[in-house]
Amino acid sequence: MADENDILEYLSKGGKFSAPGNAPARYRAELLRMMASFVDSEMSGAAGFADWINEGPGLKEKIACTRIVLEKLDHAERVLRIMGEFGANVGRYQTVHPWSARVGRGDDIGVQRRAGDMRLNVFHYPIRSWTDSVVMNVMMGAATVIQLGDFANCSYQPLGAAFNDILPRERRHAELGEEGLRKLAAHGDAQRREIDDSVNYWWPRVAATFGSPKSERTELLRKFGLRHRSNEALLEEWRDRMSVALSSAHGSWGGNC
């Protein structure tokens, strides 16, 4: 029988698991935590965007927003199903936190997780307008794509496969946001100022979702084969991606990047 050190060595060399029975306790726990964070973020993200469907200026925008809400909930369900294979109480899980609850716009909750709710903290902040929702979706959408790209092919194969399926759809959500942003930016200076305000508001909050540069947990996750790249490398890629996306939508923008 394989002991835990053999399994850790197996993982650190790129080995994979395909079933919950194989996973040692700490691995299983970190995996569950990662899945919980994804599920909570998708559920609370969907809950936040749902409020703005009615504010979409045209049918195309309303449909895009509806699609994002629908698919994010579907992604949450797919990963929650995998959590269920580990014995998570799936029915109970869906109702354990008020997913649409938000803190005040001006509150600063830092990076501390709140009350066992595992959503990324950016999803605790409220969206204040249609333009704000488009900007948030562009910025967090790109972050999600980069972060999921690192999780795809992770050492727990069923989750890696689920993220591989989810990734192109999340990429489409971010693209829908960028299309919307280009349209908005064409509406004149007042609109552009609103975009600037939103970019400045969301920038540090989205950047914080990448975690601290010297995170012990990230190192452990890399040892487990659940993550591959460093927090810093992912953040760097996001900054690059943002300067392209924002400047193509909005030539005059000169924010924090």
Next chain:
Amino acid sequence: MAHFHPLTVTDIKRDTRDSVVVTLKPPPEANGDFKFIQGQYLTFRRVFDGEEMRRSYSICAGVNDGILRVGIKKVDGGWFSSWANEELKIGDTLEAMQPMGNFHAPLKPAEARSYLGFAGGSGITPLISLIKTVLDAEPKSTFTLVYGNRGASAIMFREELEDLKNLHMGRLNIVHVLENESADIDLFSGRLDREKCDALFSRWINVKGADLAFICGPEPMMLAVSESLKAHGMNESAIKFELFASAHPGRAKKKSAADGIAARGAKCSATIVIDGVARVVELAKGEQTVLEAAIAASIDAPFACKAGVCSTCRAKLIEGEVDMEANYALEDYEVERGYILTCQSHPRTDRIVVDYDQ
């Protein structure tokens, strides 16, 4: 939630000197629960000397064979596998959870795919299920199996594999690699290590033309095979891994005392508040966590990892004291305010009040 069901042993066949193939029949009411996907495994439980042991064994049947069976190879010092090999008999009952595992790819009956399978020792068991199912459900697909063993006498399912080759003429290729026996061709003797794989892939097996690879065996072999497959051009996502069946650690051993014998031990009266309703449950000190006591009393408490990391089972301790075994989830300020991870909490006092709503 997964439950254990009693399965009846309807046949035991000795396959090699130290392995048996056990055929099982689920009770009629649980028949549907034991429909399986190729490559899945069953988890069994049995109490040895007062301790509950869980072991997982891969199902070695095709999905349309109408039969449920597992192959159990005796492992040195392995209680469960020794017991199954030496004492288990037809008519006995084995408790098993419904099939689990994800060592498979969706079947595509219309496609002509090329599969590669790699088995080390008893790692053959899930591959038998995959080979049988794929050759039956995908009439145009082919399967190449590379099967490593110490010697010829240790080869599990030897005859059955030959029969499958004849049944699916030209669609199943088998390459035996034997460690302790010299073959006519060097390629087929030795261990399934990186060097052996590189040699096989450059001369014998077309990796570039293959669609999927399934590997099951000991860890070093699995790593060597996958590294070599990648080096020969296979995409990482096309490679599926299953740890050696007998290497499944199963869940941590658990004292079976939790249910009855604990009556002699100290008790704690725990008031558990959830969804505005308070219930009092009796908890065996040192035996049960707060979460376990809640679940045992059919309280619908939230939980996920049960290892102190995910914080789904967080609750506020209103009265009394607990010890937390591990806490990777709560911040210091949360602990100061009285929050606990119920999956890790053992009561110290004779009375506690825990609130999941706060």
